Amino acid sequence: MIRLNSVQRWSLFVALVLWAIIVIFPLYWMVTTTFKLRADIYAGPALIPWVDFVPTLEHWARVVARYQQVTRAMANSAVAGLASAAAATFIGGMAGYGLTRFQYKLGFLRNRDIAFWILSNRVLPPIVLVLPIFIMFRTAGLVDSRAGLAIVYTMFNLPIAAWLMLEYFKQIPIDLDESAKVDGATYMQILTRIALPLARPGIIATFLVCLMFAWNEFIYALILTFSRAQTLPLVVAGQATQHGPQWWDIAVMATITIAPLLLVTILLGNRLIAGLTAGWGQ
Amino acid sequence: MQKTALTRRTLLLPAVVILLGLSIFPLLFSLALSFGDWGLGRGIPYEWRGLSNYAALLADGRYRNAAFNTVLYVVVTVSIQYVLGLALAWGLFLRPPGGRIFRVLFIFPMMLAPVAVGYMWRLMFQSRIGAANFFLAALGFEPVRWLSARWFAMSVVMMAEIWQWTPFMFLFLYAALMNVPTSPIDAALVDGASRFQVFRHIVLPMLMPISIAVIMLRAVEAVKILDTVYVITHGGPGNTTESLTMYGYNVGLQYFNLGYAAAIAYTLLLVVVAIAIPVIIFFKKEVSYT
Numbered sequence: 186m187i188r189l190n191s192v193q194r195w196s197l198f199v200a201l202v203l204w205a206i207i208v209i210f211p212l213y214w215m216v217t218t219t220f221k222l223r224a225d226i227y228a229g230p231a232l233i234p235w236v237d238f239v240p241t242l243e244h245w246a247r248v249v250a251r252y253q254q255v256t257r258a259m260a261n262s263a264v265a266g267l268a269s270a271a272a273a274t275f276i277g278g279m280a281g282y283g284l285t286r287f288q289y290k291l292g293f294l295r296n297r298d299i300a301f302w303i304l305s306n307r308v309l310p311p312i313v314l315v316l317p318i319f320i321m322f323r324t325a326g327l328v329d330s331r332a333g334l335a336i337v338y339t340m341f342n343l344p345i346a347a348w349l350m351l352e353y354f355k356q357i358p359i360d361l362d363e364s365a366k367v368d369g370a371t372y373m374q375i376l377t378r379i380a381l382p383l384a385r386p387g388i389i390a391t392f393l394v395c396l397m398f399a400w401n402e403f404i405y406a407l408i409l410t411f412s413r414a415q416t417l418p419l420v421v422a423g424q425a426t427q428h429g430p431q432w433w434d435i436a437v438m439a440t441i442t443i444a445p446l447l448l449v450t451i452l453l454g455n456r457l458i459a460g461l462t463a464g465w466g467q
Numbered sequence: 468m469q470k471t472a473l474t475r476r477t478l479l480l481p482a483v484v485i486l487l488g489l490s491i492f493p494l495l496f497s498l499a500l501s502f503g504d505w506g507l508g509r510g511i512p513y514e515w516r517g518l519s520n521y522a523a524l525l526a527d528g529r530y531r532n533a534a535f536n537t538v539l540y541v542v543v544t545v546s547i548q549y550v551l552g553l554a555l556a557w558g559l560f561l562r563p564p565g566g567r568i569f570r571v572l573f574i575f576p577m578m579l580a581p582v583a584v585g586y587m588w589r590l591m592f593q594s595r596i597g598a599a600n601f602f603l604a605a606l607g608f609e610p611v612r613w614l615s616a617r618w619f620a621m622s623v624v625m626m627a628e629i630w631q632w633t634p635f636m637f638l639f640l641y642a643a644l645m646n647v648p649t650s651p652i653d654a655a656l657v658d659g660a661s662r663f664q665v666f667r668h669i670v671l672p673m674l675m676p677i678s679i680a681v682i683m684l685r686a687v688e689a690v691k692i693l694d695t696v697y698v699i700t701h702g703g704p705g706n707t708t709e710s711l712t713m714y715g716y717n718v719g720l721q722y723f724n725l726g727y728a729a730a731i732a733y734t735l736l737l738v739v740v741a742i743a744i745p746v747i748i749f750f751k752k753e754v755s756y757t
Contacts, residue, residue, distance in 0.1 A: 230601035283478030313732040317496035340489035401580035418582035439583040454571030462642035
């Protein structure tokens, strides 16, 4: 193990603090903007509340009262996100479990070819898929609906979900299945009594990753929704490009958009890191 | 045994059906669109045009500009993200005080909606109320109209991208570093190697395959850049900072020229495939199955 003397340790610490400031400053600037009066926003670099400026809830109150689309967008983001994350985790989990426990042959495709085919769907640029999906959804009456968004997000998250779940199920020794089978357990019992409980941390991590991608997603929502089913990122982008000068209101909306994920990262930080990097670099 | 076969198929079926219906079918649909013309909303039926859309791309200055911008965004942001991510990973690998807190703090940006990140940086570089100009003023400089000049505007987009995705590089390089075997490092240290020599001649070579993988993964995602450009510059001033995805979106859903938009999208797909195939081959070698 490389050892540092105390001068080196503390200079390293200072360098990392500098990067931490770069990470935090844009966030801090936006969040404090939501609490500043217009005069303070235009006056100069007001940084510290109660010293440089007197915090106000004016903008928050106005956004909540005046922009009904914000509350609706929160509901849309939550519904499409939760539904698609659950569906992607479930369907991806089924595929991941199957691919680690059975031998498949689809034409010339074997298990690992199927796994790679599933994963490779993730790299397709959305702009290629979204034009035909728009036409399909128009025919099916799914444009500008939560159901439509949830369906697209399930497809969009499925490759990652299947891949992560496969990594988790792979870590559960197949011997456990074998011995349960010898004891007379059915496939269903093996799945519900052995595989699922052992994979629980993986299921939670996969669900969170899918939820994050769906919550933050932009291009599908941009093209497939226009009023009723708009999500939070779309409201932020729409306001930002149409009403440039209302910086404070849009800052409130953007803060609402990032708040849940900041919270999740603070609460589950290390577990999330473990989930994201599962099966990496061994 | 028959029941096993049924279970086996049922497990895979939903995933295959969804991907065939919503990914592979649209992919082929788009290909067909790119060889034709379809005025959706103008009541014009699909008409086969052969390669004329692709031929038109060659003469399209706005397309060339968008393609150039996209390449520039990818090359600049991904290389800087890699260098910064590697430096941060190495820094935390040396176990500084407060390492666990830094580790969580450093991954914040990649968790946030790119649209909100774009807005954050737009707010920082807004000419009248942005932090950047306030600091320039404090140092005695004139305010800069960042978003009204092409190269300044592109730099702001790049800063937002670097800020958001350096954490991705950091996270996966750090995870890889934690799995690097320590005995060669210890042996080199015993032999009197400096820390820099250990990093340069032992750690860096061991991280090579992982480095190539994360760079390619980032590049595949970065090529599709839309959200930050859309919010920070909206392609402007003029169309000078537009990316390929943004141009495709404008052509397809603002001008409703689906055939031409599909052709733009397909050229992007070719780039993605060219980057992705080496990554997939790499991963295929790394992963073994039961």
